[in-house]
Every structure is written in C-alpha cells, then in structure tokens.
Amino acid sequence: MSQRVGGARSVVRSGAMGVNLKGVKNLTDPHAGIPQPSRLTSRALTRLRFVLVVAVFALAAAACAEAPPLPEGADAQLVEGRNVWQARCATCHGPDGGGGTGPRLNEGRVLERYPDPADQAAIIENGQGNMPSFSSVLTAEEIEAVIRYTREIL
Ligand code: HEC
Numbered sequence: 039m040s041q042r043v044g045g046a047r048s049v050v051r052s053g054a055m056g057v058n059l060k061g062v063k064n065l066t067d068p069h070a071g072i073p074q075p076s077r078l079t080s081r082a083l084t085r086l087r088f089v090l091v092v093a094v095f096a097l098a099a100a101a102c103a104e105a106p107p108l109p110e111g112a113d114a115q116l117v118e119g120r121n122v123w124q125a126r127c128a129t130c131h132g133p134d135g136g137g138g139t140g141p142r143l144n145e146g147r148v149l150e151r152y153p154d155p156a157d158q159a160a161i162i163e164n165g166q167g168n169m170p171s172f173s174s175v176l177t178a179e180e181i182e183a184v185i186r187y188t189r190e191i192l
Contacts, residue, residue, distance in 0.1 A: 103133040106191055119187030122180050126172065127188075135192035140169060144192035148185075155185050 105124045108116055124133070131137060135144030152158040162181050165171035172181065 105133050105187075106135075108191060115183045116187060116191065118180065119183035119185070120191070122176065122184040123187050123192075126176065127184065130169075135188065143188050148188050148192075155189065158185050158188075 105120055105128055108120055127140075129138070130140035131143050135147075136142055141147075148158055152161075159181055161169065162176075162185070163171065163173040176184070
C-alpha cells in the first residue's frame with residue numbers, strides 16, 4: 039500500500055507535474071518562443087522609423103507648397119497662367135519658381151534672360167534639353183498666360 043502511494047507521488051513530482059509547470063512558465067513569459075531582435079537590428083529599426091517620419095513630413099510640406107498667389111483683382115489671363123504653372127511647370131521649376139529639376143525662373147530671372155517674351159515662348163513651345171515641348175500640350179493662349187505669370191508674379 040505505502041509503496042503504491044510513494045510510487046504515485048514520485049510520478050507527480052518528476053513526471054507530469056514537472057512538464058506542466060514548464061508549460062505554464064512559458065505561457066506567462068511574453069518573449070517565449072518569439073525571437074528577439076539583436077541590439078543592432080533594433081537600433082537600425084529605430085533609425086528607419088525616424089527616417090520614415092521625416093520623409094512623411096517632407097512629403098506633406100511639398101504637397102502644401104503652392105504657387106505664389108495673385109494680387110486681388112488679377113485678370114483672368116493671370117488666373118489661367120497660375121493654373122497652367124501649377125499643373126505643368128511647378129513640378130520641375132518649383133512651386134515658387136525657385137528651381138528644381140529645371141532652373142530657377144523667379145524674381146525677375148526670366149525678364150533678365152528673355153527681354154523679349156517671344157524668346158521665352160519659343161523655349162516653352164519647342165522644349166530645350168530636358169525641358170519638354172509644350173506645343174502639343176498647351177494652347178497658344180495658355181502659353182501666353184503662363185509666360186505672364188512667370189514675368190509678373192514669380
Ligand atoms: C520635366 C521638367 C520640366 C517641366 C515640366 C518644365 N520645365 Fe522648363 N525647363 C526644364 C529644364 C531641365 C530646363 C533647362 C533646359 C536647358 O536649357 O537645358 C528648363 C528651362 C526652362 C526655361 C528657360 C530657363 C532659362 O534659364 O533659360 C523656361 C522659360 C522654362 N523652362 C519654362 C517652363 C514653363 C513655363 C513650364 C510649364 C509650361 C516648364 N518650363 C515646364 C524642365 C522642365
């Protein structure tokens with residue numbers, strides 16, 4: 039009789055109970071079974087997160103950048119010129135004409151380079167280097183309007 043009880047006890051101690059306890063311990067350990075990143079990896083992840091946050095803010099700032107507004111009472115041709123500028127030119131020359139892929143055009147630069155607006159029109163119509171031709175994209179009126187915008191507003 040006593041031997042049987044002893045046998046049962048030893049089974050509980052060394053067998054089933056031991057395994058169960060291990061299982062419970064693993065369940066309560068939040069890191070059990072999940073490989074932890076090395077310190078180097080987590081530092082790289084922190085840096086990546088920082089870069090992503092900065093990139094998102096830069097993109098938001100770029101999306102908000104607008105072409106300079108028109109003075110009150112500006113005529114319809116200038117309104118059209120600003121629309122054409124925003125839609126067709128700002129991506130390369132910068133929303134304010136300060137330059138980008140294309141050269142700076144603002145603060146009187148086009149007046150200096152092209153005293154005769156017809157010379158400026160020729161570049162827009164025909165293109166030049168990496169500047170695309172707009173003769174089949176914009177009407178003569180739109181080109182005239184955007185030229186006025188670059189000369190009078192930028
Ligand atoms: C895809 C980019 C791109 C777009 C879009 C673009 N341009 Fe350009 N633009 C350029 C580049 C590049 C140059 C320089 C060309 C060269 O001389 O090699 C340039 C040059 C010019 C010049 C001559 C500048 C100088 O200093 O002589 C004018 C004027 C100009 N662009 C006006 C415009 C206008 C107006 C629009 C919109 C209708 C426009 N561009 C759209 C890229 C672009």
